[in-house]
Amino acid sequence: MEGGQLQAVENNQSLAERLFVTLRGEIVEGQLAAGSKISEPELARRFSASRGSLREALMRLESLGLLERRVHVGARVVDLTERGLLDLYEVREALEGMACRLAAQNRSDEDLTELRQMLARHEQQEELQAGKAYFQPEGDFDFHFRIVQASKNDLLIDTLCNRLYYRVRMYRYQLGMASPRAKRAFREHSHIIEAIEAGDGELAELLMRRHIRASRNNIEKKLTTET
Amino acid sequence: MEGGQLQAVENNQSLAERLFVTLRGEIVEGQLAAGSKISEPELARRFSASRGSLREALMRLESLGLLERRVHVGARVVDLTERGLLDLYEVREALEGMACRLAAQNRSDEDLTELRQMLARHEQQEELQAGKAYFQPEGDFDFHFRIVQASKNDLLIDTLCNRLYYRVRMYRYQLGMASPRAKRAFREHSHIIEAIEAGDGELAELLMRRHIRASRNNIEKKLTTET
């Protein structure tokens, strides 16, 4: 348990905000173990901050669903369950499907060119490390992320990119989720972009939902056979 | 601006929690006007609470999307825009559609009987006040609410019932949304329940999405003709 370095982030923000960002990272990457209890005094000492500022950060983490607080008992990091992971996939299927439908309607030309560039980069990476058998996970995130932004629905963007995003990353880091085969994921992404370019929202939604559901089924199968 | 009565809620909760619930109600019903600035010292005095406790309540409200805070500037109640209302419908279409699909799979027998009872009550009410031309809005909420709970997906339930729910109510109260015709809404609800009972998730999702999209289109048309 090191003396904590606060990330610089943006220097002009509030202390509570920096604490929030730092702790969020530690929870996602598992340095603050899933299921473990949070001691306010201890964490406050570790960052040389007051309990008040720390508490503000904790409450933001709670609203992200990264920890649970109970009155007069304290905060615990959420624990990762198979059920929670599968639930998350179902919500993503619904929301990202809708995001694709809307992106096909509302995308700007700039959105489209950026998506195409991103896809090209992924293809290069894939060819370079063809043997490596898995996709850059961050690249996959970026792709989904970028599509959501093209939907132009602020509530949808906030829900997916600010609220569910970190939960997804937490599962990826700590349950080391099966990443779909690079080749197949690449082709699916490619088809989704084509549907978006063609303005076919119905197809774009269908493809994205199938894409996400395939991942979910993959995980579900792996979990039921392993346990 | 009255001296504020804190709702009893549950007496054994924290002060910040009670402040949160009270303020949430005032924002939803418009007593704290949309778009208006929040003065921490003023509100704290009004409830005879410290600024610290009040700030905790404000932060929870922020995470509900009911107010926006900017560093060193303060909090404002969100303002209601047509765009925001339409965005909200799109997110609900995606999430409640998925909730219906899952409810068809995962509902308990108890869920189903409660839904049927609820529908029966609505039919009675409707016959009683047939001329009144509009549905009890709370009844409609309850119906959607109850379906979501039958989905058994905790993340979905939390997102819809704890996060989006109050935003929906806020728009209903303050923009006095067009409530769909009672007769038609009732029939649509009835068909949705039948699909859920039959375990036909695909149909249930389709019907719910159509149901919500019809409301959205109704609003959209009304807004574009009025302005």
Place this chain on the structure above:
DNA sequence: TCAACCCAGATTGTCGACAATCTTTATAAG
């Protein structure tokens, strides 16, 4: 031996005060 009760220690909730920052108003220069 086991259960209920009680006490001590620690943790969380709440408060008031101080420091940093923003907004507004008044002033002065162009």
Place this chain on the structure above:
DNA sequence: CTTATAAAGATTGTCGACAATCTGGGTTGA
């Protein structure tokens, strides 16, 4: 008269201390 500058006032962010509550261990009684 307009614009820029600067001081004053108010608001927000941060802190440390006190009160209310929970947790764990020990004691007492059946």
